[in-house]
Amino acid sequence: MAVLPVLTWGDPRLKKNSEDVGAWTPELEQLVADLFETSLHEEGVGLAAPQVGVNLNLAVIDCSCGEDPEQKLVLINPEITKEEGSQVGPEGCLSIPGIREVLERPQKVTLRNRTRDGAWEEQIGEDLKARAFCHEIDHLRGRLFVEYFGPVKRQILQKKYLKQARG
């Protein structure tokens, strides 16, 4: 396993649409292991393949931050099929270190997700997990969470982010 470099806000590769994962391979299994390792290292609850420069519809989620192996979840070609309720809370992104902002998301999200062997399964997430589902799937569509804010707020966040990034 390896900690991979994470692309940051402003990198054009984060804005690309991703392609569906095809047949499962040992290389993909390695990528999944590296994504979990990188997410854990950065103390995140999830990481999408495009964040490490791989434009595939693949992401990992672990809302326990490495505490509970049962909570490790691999999203493969996921599609949101149902959104219910709403939650308002802080959100951050490993590609935008140092920035956390309050964002409204659905409280409960149902996904159609592929398994490694090519079958389809349903995944349901509530609260933090629902937020992680939405956040990671946005990455697969080339969208960062700061893009939900208007241009003025986005500019303020970008200044703050760049100032921090420069140290």
Ligand SMILES: [Zn+2]
């Ligand atoms: Zn993110």
